[in-house]
Amino acid sequence: MSSREEAPDVDRLARAMLMLHGAHDDDDHDHTDTSAGTSSKAPAFSAERAAALREATQRDRERYLTSGLVSVDCRFCHVAVDVKKLGPGHTAVQWNGEATARCAYFAEVRQSGGEPARSRSCPKLADSIKHAVAEGCLEEASTAPSPGDG
């Protein structure tokens, strides 16, 4: 008795098979051609890409470390330090040995028995940096949007 219930199922299956066959016959887009597989190209590409990426990353890091670094002369003691503007009101100053030794402010601190290392920066240099920023010599390292004057 249940054979009658199977009848439409078989019919649907036959139609589906016909559709599949017809689709295959009409256009062979469905027919996957595995012979055209270029599996040998994939690993070579990824290796090349990885090397390029590694190189780019290194270059990026170097650029990040050196980009925005501007030599600013202390107008008071005439030492040159590398300054990088990190953002509004934030500047990174890279003191080198010569600058630390020659800076008049640090010399003063040293003479008065203080520790120059404890003072973050020469106040005179900070003034010079401000001037450099005002003159547009220093560019912000961050890609922060310029503040609108609205």
Ligand SMILES: [Zn+2]
């Ligand atoms: Zn100084």
